[in-house]
Amino acid sequence: MSTADNFRIEKDSMGEWQIPDTVYYGIQTCRAIENFPISGLKPLPTYVDACLLIKKATAIANAELGCISEELGQSIVQAADEILQGQLRDQFVVDVYQAGAGTSHHMNVNEVLANRALELLGDRKGNYGRVSPNDHVNYGQSTNDVIPTAIRIGGLLALDRTLFPALKKAIAAMEAKAIAFQEIVKSGRTHLQDAVPVRLGESFRAWAYILRDHERRITTAAEDLRVLGLGGSAAGTGMNTHPQYRFRVAELLSELIGQPLRSAPHLMAVMQSMAPFVNVSGSIRNLAQDLAKISHDLRLMDSGPKTGFKEIQLPPVQPGSSIMPGKYNPVMAEMTSMVCFQVMGYDQAIALAAQAGQLELNVMMPLIAYNLIQSIEILGNTIAALSDRCLVGIEANPDRCLHYAEGSLALVTALNTHIGYLNAAAIAKESLETGKSLRQLVLEKGLMDEAQLAEVLDLETMSQMPNPTA
Numbered sequence: 148m149s150t151a152d153n154f155r156i157e158k159d160s161m162g163e164w165q166i167p168d169t170v171y172y173g174i175q176t177c178r179a180i181e182n183f184p185i186s187g188l189k190p191l192p193t194y195v196d197a198c199l200l201i202k203k204a205t206a207i208a209n210a211e212l213g214c215i216s217e218e219l220g221q222s223i224v225q226a227a228d229e230i231l232q233g234q235l236r237d238q239f240v241v242d243v244y245q246a247g248a249g250t251s252h253h254m255n256v257n258e259v260l261a262n263r264a265l266e267l268l269g270d271r272k273g274n275y276g277r278v279s280p281n282d283h284v285n286y287g288q289s290t291n292d293v294i295p296t297a298i299r300i301g302g303l304l305a306l307d308r309t310l311f312p313a314l315k316k317a318i319a320a321m322e323a324k325a326i327a328f329q330e331i332v333k334s335g336r337t338h339l340q341d342a343v344p345v346r347l348g349e350s351f352r353a354w355a356y357i358l359r360d361h362e363r364r365i366t367t368a369a370e371d372l373r374v375l376g377l378g379g380s381a382a383g384t385g386m387n388t389h390p391q392y393r394f395r396v397a398e399l400l401s402e403l404i405g406q407p408l409r410s411a412p413h414l415m416a417v418m419q420s421m422a423p424f425v426n427v428s429g430s431i432r433n434l435a436q437d438l439a440k441i442s443h444d445l446r447l448m449d450s451g452p453k454t455g456f457k458e459i460q461l462p463p464v465q466p467g468s469s470i471m472p473g474k475y476n477p478v479m480a481e482m483t484s485m486v487c488f489q490v491m492g493y494d495q496a497i498a499l500a501a502q503a504g505q506l507e508l509n510v511m512m513p514l515i516a517y518n519l520i521q522s523i524e525i526l527g528n529t530i531a532a533l534s535d536r537c538l539v540g541i542e543a544n545p546d547r548c549l550h551y552a553e554g555s556l557a558l559v560t561a562l563n564t565h566i567g568y569l570n571a572a573a574i575a576k577e578s579l580e581t582g583k584s585l586r587q588l589v590l591e592k593g594l595m596d597e598a599q600l601a602e603v604l605d606l607e608t609m610s611q612m613p614n615p616t617a
């Protein structure tokens with residue numbers, strides 16, 4: 148029913164609501180807006196996309212199977228397509244911290260689609276007798292099977308759009324630096340104390356390997372996201388669905404996202420267990436932990452310029468200080484560390500939410516949806532920005548690297564097999580106390596001759612990596 152002053156009245160089982168006729172969401176969304184003024188955080192666009200793709204697939208399947216009319220199916224699909232292409236995106240308004248299971252966000256999606264479908268049919272918003280958010284857009288569905296599916300689809304889309312391309316970029320940038328810095332010898336450091344020499348290029352190559360391993364772990368974990376509980380409806384039994392529906396929606400969704408998906412052998416199991424999300428989140432956290440370590444290393448190696456390591460120079464991207472002129476801080480690496488910590492925090496919350504399921508449902512899914520997709524996206528954006536604004540522009544300071552490598556007391560390690568560990572330790576101690584070089588002390592004591600010593604203390608040989616195929 149429309150009122151004269153551009154409002155419409157919508158009804159639900161609890162009563163009536165006056166809604167501005169310009170908005171596409173309906174009474175259930177209005178109640179949720181009032182109930183949850185919590186964070187101001189709105190659903191992530193990738194999560195909205197995932198819900199719309201599900202609604203598109205379900206409308207097609209339900210029309211094909213004769214559960215809703217062809218005309219209704221088409222209007223819902225067209226409405227979903229328009230929104231997927233960018234229209235009405237401001238109509239998804241329910242706070243991230245909302246009704247358990249995600250019913251409020253789910254109804255927000257159902258209402259917007261119903262109202263836009265009504266318009267496309269030449270009807271007025273709110274005429275739910277013709278297109279109903281519950282009876283038609285949501286035919287054969289429940290929040291309880293739609294939302295865990297949306298988290299799966301959202302996770303897969305986010306990985307594909309953000310994190311995987313970013314990882315490829317970072318790996319390529321590190322491999323390029325590995326080649327460029329291959330001949331540069333630097334001091335290794337363990338316990339933050341002098342250690343045996345290494346090649347600067349190998350440090351970057353090691354990081355490339357570490358990231359590639361994470362890409363593999365995340366890819367493996369994400370495989371579980373391809374198994375869908377859609378079609379289980381409220382409790383996993385598939386009540387109110389056509390027998391063919393769950394197979395057909397999995398097929399359609401698979402076509403829509405261009406990735407393999409399949410219906411689970413036991414719908415109830417995949418609807419109530421959050422294990423796939425914990426697994427993906429855990430593998431993302433694992434990446435964040437190594438990435439934080441790498442970003443701390445970058446900051447250490449760049450520290451200075453006068454009072455630190457300064458073995459490498461990170462590209463200056465902005466003035467660093469509001470008060471100290473000429474200061475350039477490793478801002479991209481600093482940002483990276485913070486994002487990694489946030490991802491670890493999101494993972495912790497996911498772990499808590501995942502164990503809080505009861506009987507047929509885990510109602511903590513809205514938190515899991517937000518944290519998981521947000522983790523993937525902010526980490527992906529971070530890695531892309533770190534690559535573009537920092538990694539590709541890193542320069543080496545070969546003189547500083549060599550200076551520290553030559554001065555490292557750990558070079559005595561190379562003498563172990565010639566003069567024994569105890570003699571070598573005594574030389575190191577005396578070198579530190581007197582300031583005399585290791586070389587000088589060995590020669591003074593007649594422990595080795597000059598030619599032999601030169602060969603043993605050759606930094607290039609010492610820092611050579613073993614041949615992996617030998």
Ligand SMILES: N[C@@H](CC(=O)O)C(=O)O
Binds near residue numbers: 248290291508
């Ligand atoms: N989460 C709801 C179901 C739904 O919204 O479809 C419930 O189990 O009460």
